[in-house]
Amino acid sequence: DAFARLPGTPIVVLYPNTGVSTIQKAQMQTASNDVCVLGVNADFDFCQTMVKDLFNDKSFLADVNQVLPGLHLSSANSIN
Numbered sequence: 001d002a003f004a005r006l007p008g009t010p011i012v013v014l015y016p017n018t019g020v021s022t023i024q025k026a027q028m029q030t031a032s033n034d035v036c037v038l039g040v041n042a043d044f045d046f047c048q049t050m051v052k053d054l055f056n057d058k059s060f061l062a063d064v065n066q067v068l069p070g071l072h073l074s075s076a077n078s079i080n
Contacts, residue, residue, distance in 0.1 A: 010068075011035040014047040044077075051075050 013028055017039035020028075028037045040047050054060050055073060064071060 007034060009034055010071075013037045014040050014051065016043050016047060017041050019044055048077065 011034060013035060015025075015028060015037070018041075025039070028035075040050075055075070061073075064073070
């Protein structure tokens with residue numbers, strides 16, 4: 001819900017496909033046009049590791065900066 005209140009901000013949400021309830025899945029999948037929600041066939045730890053690896057990948061960050069200059073990457077989880 002908080003992400004949906006940031007119009008024009010591209011958001012990608014990863015969640016473990018079998019690790020959330022039907023209601024949680026529906027809430028995420030209907031959040032906003034600016035939010036891309038991806039169910040991953042793995043657990044939460046895999047999702048978190050994938051995000052950390054991307055944030056540490058200098059080549060990925062350079063590519064993102066070329067396509068979307070000034071974009072700031074951040075992460076949040078259900079505890080945040």
